[in-house]
Amino acid sequence: MTQFTSSLWYHYQQTVFLLTQPLSPSLSFAIVTAFNPMGTTLANCQNRLNDRMLQAKIEQLNVPYRRVIGASADLSHMERSWALFCDKQAALALGNHFRQLGIYFVENGQLWLLPCHSQMEAIELGEFSARVQLVSELPELEF
Secondary structure, eight states, rough: OOOOHHHHHHHHOOOOEESSSSOOOTEEEEEEOOSGGGOOOHHHHHHHHHHHHHHHHHHHOOOEEEEEEETTTTTSSSEEEEEEOOHHHHHHHHHTTTTSSEEEEEETTEEEEEEEEEOOEEEEEEEGGGGGEOOOOOOOOOO
16 A cells, blocks of 8 residues: 555545434445545546536435535545445445545444455444534535
């Protein structure tokens, strides 16, 4: 694993999630983004296009989903993401398709960071609810 990848993996472990409504702790779901594949910062228009393509793929799965924002703890970095109610394999396939280093998965109220590539290990990050910030509206990310 490169130092760059290792650094990103560490930052992914600090992520918080902005939601407009809480999700039941009894639900299992994934959180996936299509922003900045493999940690490469893309132009806003490319991230927007990737996000639309991810939403279309999620719709093809015919599963419930909703918008969330994944963010750094200080909210200085935010990425549009989707909570989707599917199994781990389907979520990992989406992460791989959109060249993500990892995805998040919530099971029994516990948040996991799952690698899309075998060079990293899954990490349990604790209670999902501890990472949630409820907001009245999701922030508009500049595009």
